[in-house]
Amino acid sequence: MPTTRVPAYVEVGAKRAFAGAVGWPGWCRSGKEPDAALEALVAYGPRYAKALRGSRLGFEVPTDPSGLEVTERLTGDATTDFGAPSIALRADGLPIDDAEGRRLASILKACWRTFDRSAEAARGKALAKGPRGGGRDLSKIIDHVVDADGGYVRMLGWKVEPGPTSDLDRTRSAILDALATTAVEGPPPPGPRGGKRWLPRYFVRRVAWHVLDHAWEIEDRAASAGRKVR
16 A cells, blocks of 8 residues: 555546546546545556556555545536546646656556557457447447547647558557647647647546546456356
């Protein structure tokens, strides 16, 4: 267990709550109410630690919610209730120096590696369906994550340019370039139609959460399908 409590936040909507670690983008889970979300966050701590394995970032897993310190409580919105963390933290406005920029990029890369490993391990396997028979197949999950990342990078005023490499590689390169630039310069002003922009720290939290959420979905659905076969 960490020697100090991990700063965390809760984002509470009308139907759903999210809990996340302020300094660890991607470590974010939901529940019907804040306490359930905090419990889910701790439960996923070992999986997050596995995702960061080899990054040498010093993540330590708390063993129960008492290892967390809620430093911000946010009022969610329709996106929160739909199923995505939607509100920027006060801490997202803190400046990003070179060392922190490299750390955030390392976390993003670790999340991508986890997603790639999960997708590769599930290739050729049927993913378990939900209770009503729903759920994307593997190729559609991959396409969804790439498309979402391309949409997210536009929130920093960037776009994925056409090129000879794969959509996946070009999207990730654009994300890292956008982060490196906006960490120094800040996000650009709203577009000509008043388009919303994201703070760089919130951008990293949203991208990392989405990538890991689907990586863990693939892992869980592949494991469930395997159990059904046996």
